[in-house]
Amino acid sequence: MPVLQLVPILSGPVGGLVEPLGRRLATVFGMPVEVAATPIDVEVAYDGVRGQYNSRSLLAQLLAHAPKAATRILGLTGVDLYVPVLTFVFGEAELDGRAALVSSFLLDNELYGLPADGALLFERLVKEAVHELGHTFGLVHCHRDTCVMTSSTYVEGIDLKSVEFCDRCLRAVRQKRARLGA
Amino acid sequence: MEQRTASILVVDDEFSVRDSLTSWFKKDGYDVRAVDSAAAALQALEQRKFDVGVFDIKMPGMDGIELQDRVHRIDPQMAVIMLTAFASVETAVQALKQGAFDYVTKPIDPDELSHLVQRAIERRRLGEANQQLRATIDELTEAADGAIVGESPAIRKVLALVADVARTEATVLIRGESGTGKELIARAIHAQSSRRYFPIIPVNCGSLPEDLLESELFGHERGAFTGARQRRKGRIEMADGGTLFLDEVGSIPLRMQVDLLRTLETREFTRVGGARPIKSDYRPICATNEDLGRAVAEGRFREDFYYRIDVFPIDVPPLRDRRTDIPLLVRHFVEQFAERMGKPVEGVTDEAMEQLQAWSWPGNVRELSNAIERAMVVASPPRICAGDLPLRRAAPAAAPCGDSLAEVEKRHVLAVLERTGWNITRAAELLEVDRVTVYNKIRKYGLAQK
Numbered sequence: 263m264p265v266l267q268l269v270p271i272l273s274g275p276v277g278g279l280v281e282p283l284g285r286r287l288a289t290v291f292g293m294p295v296e297v298a299a300t301p302i303d304v305e306v307a308y309d310g311v312r313g314q315y316n317s318r319s320l321l322a323q324l325l326a327h328a329p330k331a332a333t334r335i336l337g338l339t340g341v342d343l344y345v346p347v348l349t350f351v352f353g354e355a356e357l358d359g360r361a362a363l364v365s366s367f368l369l370d371n372e373l374y375g376l377p378a379d380g381a382l383l384f385e386r387l388v389k390e391a392v393h394e395l396g397h398t399f400g401l402v403h404c405h406r407d408t409c410v411m412t413s414s415t416y417v418e419g420i421d422l423k424s425v426e427f428c429d430r431c432l433r434a435v436r437q438k439r440a441r442l443g444a
Numbered sequence: 445m446e447q448r449t450a451s452i453l454v455v456d457d458e459f460s461v462r463d464s465l466t467s468w469f470k471k472d473g474y475d476v477r478a479v480d481s482a483a484a485a486l487q488a489l490e491q492r493k494f495d496v497g498v499f500d501i502k503m504p505g506m507d508g509i510e511l512q513d514r515v516h517r518i519d520p521q522m523a524v525i526m527l528t529a530f531a532s533v534e535t536a537v538q539a540l541k542q543g544a545f546d547y548v549t550k551p552i553d554p555d556e557l558s559h560l561v562q563r564a565i566e567r568r569r570l571g572e573a574n575q576q577l578r579a580t581i582d583e584l585t586e587a588a589d590g591a592i593v594g595e596s597p598a599i600r601k602v603l604a605l606v607a608d609v610a611r612t613e614a615t616v617l618i619r620g621e622s623g624t625g626k627e628l629i630a631r632a633i634h635a636q637s638s639r640r641y642f643p644i645i646p647v648n649c650g651s652l653p654e655d656l657l658e659s660e661l662f663g664h665e666r667g668a669f670t671g672a673r674q675r676r677k678g679r680i681e682m683a684d685g686g687t688l689f690l691d692e693v694g695s696i697p698l699r700m701q702v703d704l705l706r707t708l709e710t711r712e713f714t715r716v717g718g719a720r721p722i723k724s725d726y727r728p729i730c731a732t733n734e735d736l737g738r739a740v741a742e743g744r745f746r747e748d749f750y751y752r753i754d755v756f757p758i759d760v761p762p763l764r765d766r767r768t769d770i771p772l773l774v775r776h777f778v779e780q781f782a783e784r785m786g787k788p789v790e791g792v793t794d795e796a797m798e799q800l801q802a803w804s805w806p807g808n809v810r811e812l813s814n815a816i817e818r819a820m821v822v823a824s825p826p827r828i829c830a831g832d833l834p835l836r837r838a839a840p841a842a843a844p845c846g847d848s849l850a851e852v853e854k855r856h857v858l859a860v861l862e863r864t865g866w867n868i869t870r871a872a873e874l875l876e877v878d879r880v881t882v883y884n885k886i887r888k889y890g891l892a893q894k
């Protein structure tokens with residue numbers, strides 16, 4: 263049976279979001295979600311000069327620790343992520359693979375000097391989680407204006423898209439999902 | 445889906461750069477090849493062409509500049525972007541002189557990279573790939589056009605105006621009650637305009653307090669005020685090349701109208717905390733459910749701003765004035781939700797349709813859509829019957845205000861529904877339950893929209 267494994271990494275402020283996020287993802291992807299206490303070593307991914315964490319390294323660790331039974335693995339963290347050539351990323355995923363990762367770090371209004379907004383933060387996190395998991399279902403970026411698979415390269419861009427797949431992306435996810443079994 | 449997408453050749457001796465750029469470009473839908481040396485790049489180019497090259501300037505053996513030179517002898521059209529470490533900017537400038545498209549310093553801002561690659565593809569005008577992208581967008585926008593359902597004379601008149609004004613650059617003012625489809629119409633104008641390859645950026649001017657609206661529209665610099673640890677891109681800047689959709693313009697505070705008027709006139713704006721004005725080439729479309737003429741008379745709206753935006757008005761009639769569209773809209777929403785929910789509902793019974801056509805629809809098409817969505821949940825396929833429709837005004841039989849858990853839950857659910865304008869999805873989110881649970885509560889307590 264397909265299972266989505268949710269792995270909190272150095273959870274901090276995202277701790278309280280694990281459960282509600284899991285519930286939303288279970289509905290979107292039609293898969294039970296289980297929370298796993300996988301020991302991920304964030305220090306290995308830390309770059310002292312940049313003061314950020316390498317998301318590719320975290321992704322590799324998630325995969326290395328993943329039990330066979332986990333059809334998809336999503337790491338959830340609150341740290342500032344980067345990939346070597348880019349200044350930041352909201353998350354990462356293996357295209358058409360098993361593992362994905364999202365961070366709440368850049369999604370927090372307070373980072374931009376705006377009043378804290380827990381509901382908005384959660385909404386952004388759900389969108390990015392669905393988006394990154396969408397990549398693991400083989401989806402690339404979409405050009406339909408409110409599809410969750412449109413690319414967001416700054417935080418306000420996340421607010422422009424909806425949390426839903428457009429019909430075309432939804433169909434692709436469902437097909438792939440069906441092949442994973444009930 | 446077999447189609448020719450734009451292709452990118454990445455050349456860098458560092459594995460981590462090749463690895464992260466390949467992964468990034470693939471997810472953007474590009475056809476990517478990454479190699480670790482100039483020699484390998486030249487070999488790859490013997491097999492096939494690439495639209496864009498992303499070359500590291502400093503590589504052992506042949507460097508990026510020399511590679512660009514050799515590449516352009518094979519394919520003069522290839523757009524080359526140079527990657528440089530901060531120290532080698534001077535070399536990068538030299539690369540520009542020799543015909544590179546542009547250069548970026550590592551690490552790269554993702555937004556900048558994405559724009560740069562898009563522009564590079566655009567520039568390679570021969571642009572088979574570019575035409576492909578445009579064709580995809582054209583196909584998508586055609587789908588968006590078809591999204592306005594209705595054949596009544598009233599809506600046809602609106603659609604004719606949309607088609608006329610889309611071809612121009614005129615500022616449009618869409619007037620109509622809430623839920624009549626003003627945003628949909630703004631999107632249709634954008635989709636039919638020559639700006640359709642760029643985004644349409646909506647701003648709901650009524651939903652934010654003044655200081656937040658300012659930063660939302662104009663953006664702010666890092667450190668513009670206490671706590672602003674990151675730069676923020678404003679909606680005006682995001683709309684560059686595309687359309688800026690200002691919804692509920694009637695709620696824009698007077699002081700901000702002055703600033704907005706200035707950018708409408710010059711297409712320039714300044715980020716909060718920023719010093720220099722920035723250009724943004726956008727087309728404004730405004731929408732309002734208020735009588736702005738009266739707002740001007742009452743001093744709540746600036747006259748000069750009003751004249752600036754009231755160039756080409758489009759009036760969208762309320763649903764009760766175009767009842768012949770109701771059956772078409774009902775069919776449209778039933779199909780849409782049947783697909784979404786995976787529930788084989790095919791239509792509504794005659795009796796249900798009678799009720800739908802008789803209803804006054806104060807919330808217009810949005811209310812109709814919500815009503816069908818709710819009915820779909822309780823309906824037993826293949827048809828929605830009258831009993832499934834949430835149209836009774838029935839005040840829930842004067843239930844005394846009690847303190848029982850059920851009473852408290854009922855009041856709370858109703859309050860949340862009212863706050864969200866009976867948007868079930870939003871209400872479910874706020875209540876942290878799924879939507880079916882919300883529907884069940886509505887049924888259990890006989891809640892109804894007032």
Ligand SMILES: Nc1ncnc2c1ncn2[C@@H]1O[C@H](COP(=O)(O)OP(=O)(O)O)[C@@H](O)[C@H]1O
Pocket residue numbers: 591592593594620621622623624625626627628629773776809810813
């Ligand atoms: N003519 C129409 N055909 C199909 N859907 C419509 C139509 N008019 C409105 N809608 C739908 O009704 C909802 C409300 O429309 P919207 O454009 O947001 O209204 P407004 O901006 O006037 O409040 C949206 O979900 C929209 O897609």
Ligand SMILES: [Zn+2]
Pocket residue numbers: 393394397403413471
């Ligand atoms: Zn993505």
Ligand SMILES: [Zn+2]
Pocket residue numbers: 404405406409410411412427428429430431432
């Ligand atoms: Zn899509």
